[in-house]
Amino acid sequence: MEAAVRARKAGRQAVRDVAPDRLRERIHALLDESAMVPGVLALTSANAVEGASATGGAKVTGRAHDADERGGTGPVGVQERAAGVQLIYEGLRLTRALADEPPWNLDPPHTDSNIDILAADVMVARGFSLLARTEAADKAVETVQSFGRDETDGQQGRPTAPHALETDVFELAVVAGTTTFGSEPSDALLSYAGELAESLDGERPEPPEPVAEAVEQAVADAPDPGSSARPTTRGRRPPTRDPVPYRESKRLKRFPGIR
Secondary structure: OHHHHHHHHHHHHHOOOOOOHHHHHHHHHHHHHOOOHHHHHHHHHHHHHHHHHHOOOOOOOOOOOOHHHOOOOOOOOHHHHHHHHHHHHHHHHHHHHHHHOOHHHOOOOOHHHHHHHHHHHHHHHHHHHHHOOOOOHHHHHHHHHHHHHHHHHHHOOOOOOOOHHHHHHHHHHHHHHHHHHOOOOOHHHHHHHHHHHHHOOOOOOOOOOOHHHHHHHHHHHOOOOOOOOOOOOOOOOOOOOOOHHHHHHHHHHHOOOOO
């Protein structure tokens, strides 16, 4: 899938300055192994809105710039947005995997596990940096906070929504994509993102082939694809601006005795 290749290339470009080499290579490996579903959603959402605007559908108020065209303070292009969403997902997914099967319960050395911890932190931080000056910034904060709450709830035996991380990240992806052109995701597009999240299985799910077509249809079916449609929070507590729950959740997982 061409969109997956583009998203992967953008992700690798975004971490090109990460050091040491072994850490950067680990991040590259995670991106190479990934099906890049969030990045694909971001790219196809942007393309769908651009296409709708060309035929008189979406109300576009801005112009998109590719990542390799923007300056240090210019607009954040669709390639960078896709990379930001993908890096946040890969970082949170890796954190979830480490929490589900704590490697510190095994015999040392824990070198690979320590590198994974650093890789997860770097990917989330870099993803935030890429989205910080976009309309998706608040949704990115909400996504990480929701992840922290879900992980804490699961650790304490409280029920959590299945595919919660994927649902939040896929919503983030369509927000990041559509707002590239000054539009917000329609209810139909947000619903598709949630349905797609629930339909995927496994740690590295492959996206169905008709993702681009489904996204285009969801944008076209909206009465006004450029109208405001706020991303859902699925009944969770209102988010705050400080993403402490995520960091606190990770700290509790690494050192279970600390409260």
